[in-house]
Amino acid sequence: MKRIRWAIIGSGGIAAKMAATLAEMPDAELVAVASPTPGRAFDFGAGLGVPAFDSVEEMLEVVRPDAVYVASSNHRHLDDALAAAAAGIPTLCEKPMAVNRADAARMVDAFRHRGVFLMEAMWMRFQPFWDRLAALLAAGAIGTPRIIRADFGFVADPDPARRWSDPAQGGGALLDLGVYPLTFAHLLGGPAEAMVAQGVAAATGVDGSTSIGLRHANGMLSVLDCSILADTPTTAVVSGNEGRIELEAPFHHTRTLSVYRGGAVLETIPVGYEGSGYRFEVDEVHRCLREGLSESNVHPLDDTLAVMGLIDQARALAYSG
Numbered sequence: 001m002k003r004i005r006w007a008i009i010g011s012g013g014i015a016a017k018m019a020a021t022l023a024e025m026p027d028a029e030l031v032a033v034a035s036p037t038p039g040r041a042f043d044f045g046a047g048l049g050v051p052a053f054d055s056v057e058e059m060l061e062v063v064r065p066d067a068v069y070v071a072s073s074n075h076r077h078l079d080d081a082l083a084a085a086a087a088g089i090p091t092l093c094e095k096p097m098a099v100n101r102a103d104a105a106r107m108v109d110a111f112r113h114r115g116v117f118l119m120e121a122m123w124m125r126f127q128p129f130w131d132r133l134a135a136l137l138a139a140g141a142i143g144t145p146r147i148i149r150a151d152f153g154f155v156a157d158p159d160p161a162r163r164w165s166d167p168a169q170g171g172g173a174l175l176d177l178g179v180y181p182l183t184f185a186h187l188l189g190g191p192a193e194a195m196v197a198q199g200v201a202a203a204t205g206v207d208g209s210t211s212i213g214l215r216h217a218n219g220m221l222s223v224l225d226c227s228i229l230a231d232t233p234t235t236a237v238v239s240g241n242e243g244r245i246e247l248e249a250p251f252h253h254t255r256t257l258s259v260y261r262g263g264a265v266l267e268t269i270p271v272g273y274e275g276s277g278y279r280f281e282v283d284e285v286h287r288c289l290r291e292g293l294s295e296s297n298v299h300p301l302d303d304t305l306a307v308m309g310l311i312d313q314a315r316a317l318a319y320s321g
């Protein structure tokens with residue numbers, strides 16, 4: 001099978017994890033890295049043995065990769081992805097797609113207009129647990145699903161220069177962490193028709209801890225928390241009228257689903273795997289490119305936009321007063 005030639009934009013922690021993931025995959029090859037931060041690309045590229053560029057545009061033009069992975073800080077996703085769209089290069093963009101829905105919509109429009117592939121790197125959606133959970137719910141394992149509860153929180157390094165604390169770099173818990181419980185709720189519960197939200201800002205002014213309640217159009221409720229100030233369990237539960245399914249921490253790449261009925265565990269289902277959990281989203285990009293798709297039907301851009309809208313709404317409700 002022809003190998004897909006990838007380039008990475010960005011040189012931080014997740015860029016390194018993706019480089020290691022691509023190295024494990026027989027049908028993928030890392031061919032270049034780019035970072036406009038002086039010196040960063042060259043150090044990163046030298047460590048990986050691939051060409052490095054301090055201009056994203058130059059890398060796209062010279063290397064013409066089959067796919068690009070945008071792994072820069074949140075505030076740079078828009079420009080980096082627009083550069084890829086202009087060059088006609090299929091793109092996997094880290095979550096959150098952008099710092100707000102309007103920017104995400106600009107990105108989506110740019111790619112759709114050119115018929116070029118774009119997908120949010122929402123790796124949770126491609127974890128092995130997801131299809132198993134969906135099948136259990138569809139089979140009525142807990143009766144009718146009624147309430148979703150999910151959270152993601154940890155005490156982040158309070159250094160105001162770190163990207164999650166810095167408003168200029170798209171900091172805040174909602175963009176970095178809240179995107180997971182919100183996506184979980186959106187994908188399982190469908191569109192939300194009402195939201196309540198309360199928040200407490202971090203010292204730098206970014207959203208620190210936020211609690212969100214959603215009423216979905218189908219009558220389900222979601223209760224969600226995210227925080228960069230508090231150590232939360234990072235678990236999820238889907239409750240129905242005949243039982244519940246618990247996702248062991250960290251829920252967004254859980255290794256265990258537990259089905260409860262009548263208050264007792266009926267079944268504990270292992271859904272773990274060996275190796276990198278990021279390979280599943282890469283597999284999806286490969287499938288889409290080989291099938292000539294400009295969008296994933298498993299994780300469509302409209303889902304990404306809907307969740308970006310929920311993040312905007314939560315910020316407005318919880319932090320504007």
Ligand SMILES: NC(=O)c1ccc[n+]([C@@H]2O[C@H](COP(=O)([O-])OP(=O)(O)OC[C@H]3O[C@@H](n4cnc5c(N)ncnc54)[C@H](OP(=O)(O)O)[C@@H]3O)[C@@H](O)[C@H]2O)c1
Nearest residue numbers: 010011012013014015035036037040071072073074094095
């Ligand atoms: N899917 C996941 O599991 C996951 C996990 C973590 C983060 N993310 C997402 O991935 C994106 C990047 O996150 P990250 O955790 O990789 O962030 P990070 O390690 O803070 O790196 C982000 C950017 O900061 C710059 N940087 C990093 N270390 C630096 C240093 N020592 N000196 C100077 N500059 C430095 C680099 O800029 P350049 O781009 O200019 O090189 C790098 O791309 C974010 O959008 C985040 O939400 C996803």
